[in-house]
Amino acid sequence: MEFRxxxxxxxxxxxxxxxxAAQRLAISQPPxxxxxxxxxxxxxARLFDRDSKGVRLTPAGEAFRGSAQALLDRAEDACALAREVQAGEVGRLRLGFVGSTLFNGLSAWLQVFQASHPKVEVIVIELNSQDQIDALLAEELDLGLVHTDRLPPALASQPLYSEPFLACLPAGHPLASLEQIPLASLSDQPFILFSRKGSPDxxxxxxxxxxxxxxxxxxxxEGRHWLSVVSLVSQGLGVSIVPAAFRQAGVQGAVFRPLAEAIEASAVFAAWRRDSASxxxxxxxxxRASKA
Structure with missing residues (x-):
C-alpha cells in the first residue's frame, strides 16, 4: 500500500x-x-461496488475511509514538522549561560527569539564555563555562552560582546570612597576569585x-558563580575583580569602581560542537546579531 x-x-x-476522480487527480482513468x-x-477487502448504476462505497470502504484520511493527515503533519525543523521554526534548543549574561540582555534576547519562534522550546541552564564545555562535549547542550574561547578542538566559538572589569569592594571598605581603584592598592587585600575548576582560563x-x-x-x-563571588564580597570577606555587568545585580553591601589602569576586557563567547549543524x-x- 502506498500513500498515492x-x-x-x-x-x-x-x-x-x-x-x-481521475480528472481531479490529473491522471487518466486506467491508472x-x-x-x-x-x-x-x-x-x-472490496472497497467499492461497481455496476451499471455507478460506483458506491462498500461497508468495508466506509470503514476504511476515516482511517485512510487520518493516515494521510498524519503523513502531511509529519512532512510539515520535518520542513519546520529543517527551517529552524520548531524544535528544542538547550542553552547554557554564565551569570553575567543575565545582566547583558540575555532575557530580552530570549524574549525576542521566542516571540519570532513560538514553536521552539528553549531550555536555559546556568553553568560556569567549564561545566558548559563539558556539557557541550557530552552533547547535553546545543549552545553555550562562556567566558573563554580557549576550547577543546571539538568546539567552535564566536565572540558575542565584551565589557570592562571593575573592582568589587565591600560597601564599608576604605577604598570604596575612591572614584577609581589602582590595582596595586589591592595587593594586600584578601581576594575572592572565580573558581579555578569552574573556569580555569x-x-x-x-x-x-x-x-x-x-x-x-x-x-x-573561591566561588563557582560570579554572583557567589559578589555576595561574599558584600559580606566583607574580601575584594574581587568582576565583569561590569554585576553592577546591575542589586547585591546590597557590594560597591563597584572602575580600575585606574586599562586592562583587557571581560569577553563572552558563544560555543558549540563543530560537528553539529543546528x-x-x-x-x-x-x-541576537540583528538586535545588537
Missing amino acids: HLRYFLALAEELHFGR LSVAIQQLEASVG YHARIVEICRQHGFYPRLQH VLRARFLTN
Whole structure:
C-alpha cells in the first residue's frame, strides 16, 4: 500500500465516479482503476461496488475511509514538522549561560527569539564555563555562552560582546570612597576569585592581570558563580575583580569602581560542537546579531 493509493481512494470515495476522480487527480482513468484494484488487494477487502448504476462505497470502504484520511493527515503533519525543523521554526534548543549574561540582555534576547519562534522550546541552564564545555562535549547542550574561547578542538566559538572589569569592594571598605581603584592598592587585600575548576582560563586571567601590576592576589575564597563571588564580597570577606555587568545585580553591601589602569576586557563567547549543524543555533545567534 502506498500513500498515492490512499489519495486515489479518497478522491474516488468523494466523487463516486472514476472519470471525475481521475480528472481531479490529473491522471487518466486506467491508472486509477489499477490503483484501486491494488489497494483492495492489499487491504484484503472490496472497497467499492461497481455496476451499471455507478460506483458506491462498500461497508468495508466506509470503514476504511476515516482511517485512510487520518493516515494521510498524519503523513502531511509529519512532512510539515520535518520542513519546520529543517527551517529552524520548531524544535528544542538547550542553552547554557554564565551569570553575567543575565545582566547583558540575555532575557530580552530570549524574549525576542521566542516571540519570532513560538514553536521552539528553549531550555536555559546556568553553568560556569567549564561545566558548559563539558556539557557541550557530552552533547547535553546545543549552545553555550562562556567566558573563554580557549576550547577543546571539538568546539567552535564566536565572540558575542565584551565589557570592562571593575573592582568589587565591600560597601564599608576604605577604598570604596575612591572614584577609581589602582590595582596595586589591592595587593594586600584578601581576594575572592572565580573558581579555578569552574573556569580555569578566567581564573588565570585575573591572576595574570594582578601579576602584570606587581602582585599575586592573596586568595581567600573561591566561588563557582560570579554572583557567589559578589555576595561574599558584600559580606566583607574580601575584594574581587568582576565583569561590569554585576553592577546591575542589586547585591546590597557590594560597591563597584572602575580600575585606574586599562586592562583587557571581560569577553563572552558563544560555543558549540563543530560537528553539529543546528539551524536553531544559527537562528538564535543571528537573532541576537540583528538586535545588537
